[in-house]
Amino acid sequence: MTARLWIPGRLRPGDRVAVVAPSGPVDPVRLAHGRHVLAQIGLRVEVMPRVLNRRGYLAGSDAGRAADIQEAWCDPEIRAVICARGGYGATRILELFDWPAMAAARPKILLGSSDVTALHQAFAVRLGVASCFGPMPACQTLGDPEGPDADSLSHLYSSLFEGEEPGAVAGDRVIVPGYAEGPLTGGNLSLLASLCGTPYSLRSEGHIVLLEDVGEEPYRVDRMLTQLLQAGCLDGAIGFVLGSWERCGDPIPVLMDRLAPLGVPIIAGLPIGHGVPQFTAWMGADAVIDTESCSLTCLFRDPATAL
């Protein structure tokens, strides 16, 4: 059983948050829309200076992307670091952070999903901090010119803000029945596979594991699950939550084939990961999966005392 992660204090209206770009290039129009949405829910949004940089499939240089994140994390006035979008590039910067400096800063909320799985894993390992897997401002769910998806925004709000209680997220299919309660881990399957063998490898012992992906054929899903199994990354998992599998064909047969033999509860079809709506999950905080209601509930508790 790994050590419990620190759950950072949640947000209050008027809090300052910083937008960063750890991965792929950011569309300025989408970002403007998403920024406006964050402002509308009461946040003072600062866009870090290098967010609109571009270098091929990356949002600028590795050093620049890492610097924005580190500066935002270490700024005591910033209460949350919000990733603009995913794509690819977060694994490239994991070795560039000054982890001791970041560990010395007050823990705060990291929000992002998809490629940001690499940061969730690394922040858990290096900083011991829980983080938020949810929609990002320069993606369609929040940053669409037609306006944000209301359900996704409402769930994000209740996940981020103090005193709120995010509702259960319902799936559409029970794969293995049962009940499990424990901290949540996991994220995007491609990223979890890409972290195998590195210092940021998934460790599932005692955890409920969230898995989702986008644009991966079933044979690739198979290969990645097989890797996680052979690397021991799923050893001791107490349950699985299967999120969205956009453009992955029908991955349910291979997910069943590889995961059902582990003999722990599995629910599928939760709108977490990619697509609209897109609900939020607290990685590292306690959660419950219950196959009677086919849902995931984050048992979020605000820290008893402010830091």
Added chain:
Amino acid sequence: MTARLWIPGRLRPGDRVAVVAPSGPVDPVRLAHGRHVLAQIGLRVEVMPRVLNRRGYLAGSDAGRAADIQEAWCDPEIRAVICARGGYGATRILELFDWPAMAAARPKILLGSSDVTALHQAFAVRLGVASCFGPMPACQTLGDPEGPDADSLSHLYSSLFEGEEPGAVAGDRVIVPGYAEGPLTGGNLSLLASLCGTPYSLRSEGHIVLLEDVGEEPYRVDRMLTQLLQAGCLDGAIGFVLGSWERCGDPIPVLMDRLAPLGVPIIAGLPIGHGVPQFTAWMGADAVIDTESCSLTCLFRDPATAL
């Protein structure tokens, strides 16, 4: 430095070889052509009983694919185990072999490439045996209805048969100049990434590393190289040989970006991996890369005494 691998005795005219299907489903027409080609170079070819089985993207059940390979490997009359084709599925069967039984059998030649990288790695780790990375009978290079590619077949012949000396394989680009001599390892990049964190992880210490892939966008090549670097799989590599990158866009910038900082010789554009022609490389045997001639030479020496 890992232990030296055992180099199995090479083939003689009239030797019996067995065709197996560790990965994806096999096209019977291509296989018939490829089988004929193997017979024409003097081999007595046995197709194992389950080679034409099918189960979705796999050549039949995991147990069946593994059983064919194990039976062929443990049959003292069989002098080489030849994989019909790649695809996906070899990593699924690595835990199904009776490794002690296979270690008790006389080492023989394993031939295959692409997905078979998983078997090369596993046979090196579990059996301590060198193996042959080259074209396969149910693939285009050997199994085309128009006949095999002559250069590929000739190079395969000289790699497989006793007393022959396979010629140097020339690339088309020097990325980092220099000279290196040592055992060859590596193979298909996707498979090497998929083995990270498992017992069959790539270990490059003291080795020249071959890398090739097919159908992977540059950002995926980046992600896989980043994983190998972060997992320490490339630590101590003494040189790199970059093979074919079919349908990978232009991966040279990312290969340079990730590998050139290691400061060892790198040559690119060698026709090893996918496509036609497709030359053969002995994994685990000594090799030389020399950037003056921009070539890879396998320093193949037949064992002094037959087993």
